[in-house]
Amino acid sequence: MERIYKNKYDEGQVILIDKPLEWTSFDVIRKIRNLIKIKKVGHAGTLDPLATGLLIVCTGRFTKKINEYMAREKEYTGTITIGAVTPTYDLESDPIDFKEYAHITPEQIRAATEQFTGEIMQVPPIHSAIKVDGKRVYELARKGKEVKLDARLITIKEFEITSIDLPKIDFRVVCSTGTYIRSLANDFGAALGCGGYLSKLCRTRIGEFTLDLAESLSSFEQNLAI
Structure with a gap:
């Protein structure tokens, strides 16, 4: 099962996360790296620890799109x-x-x-x-x-x-x-x-990515197990 997930995220995915309060943006990246077992993971725009809301996380080849996403309104x-x-x-x-x-x-x-x-x-x-x-x-x-x-x-x-x-x-x-x-x-x-x-x-x-499309880290982790 882990190998299937690794291939999926290695190829490249955009994950929309609702960042929890008091977490740094890198805390979220580190958590997702540990969950999907690959290193090529990044985010498109830092949120301060005391901020919540939409964090775009890119994996695999989609990390090349980070600057593009960061430039959006x-x-x-x-x-x-x-x-x-x-x-x-x-x-x-x-x-x-x-x-x-x-x-x-x-x-x-x-x-x-x-x-x-x-x-x-x-x-x-x-x-x-x-x-x-x-x-x-x-x-x-x-x-x-x-x-x-x-x-x-x-x-x-x-x-x-x-x-x-x-x-x-x-x-x-x-x-x-x-x-x-x-x-x-x-x-x-x-x-x-x-x-x-x-x-x-x-x-x-x-840009076109909205918070209502994002999921919590706990929901993301639970969905990996399905």
Whole structure:
């Protein structure tokens, strides 16, 4: 039975996984490698440990399509919590610099999305996997070293506020590859004048691949046994 599976995944498959909370994207790859017993496995776009949602996993010859899948438009839903910031722009670090937010109106919140829609320049978070001089910038940041990253041109096609229950603001974003939703949350909070950080994130689509087509890791493992 194992030999049949190995041939199938060696030849090449696209597996859509709903990444669990607190798992790294590489945790998922390592788990699938162990399950299908081949090494040629990769993913098309990292999700942070505190994010959930669609992870495209490619095996065998389909790993050649990873860059193609990564370049496709993405959709996310999530929550921005305003009234504070965090060094990592999400809940991997503790909120600091608390400010009052009760005076901010729904109209102000929705109006603020306009400056983050279309082609914009965005600075990636220093706690990210981007390399500077061959080193991951998050490693430098954790050592307390000063890191300066250049702004990058990205496209945010849609930025919709779906619910407001201050300090939490739920949203939906459709964006280009290279967009950091953590940076968007931080910049959005700054635009409101009270700070903000990403407190929840789910990737719901990459190109034509949607989260409702994905399966959990436990479901994938169970189906291998059938």
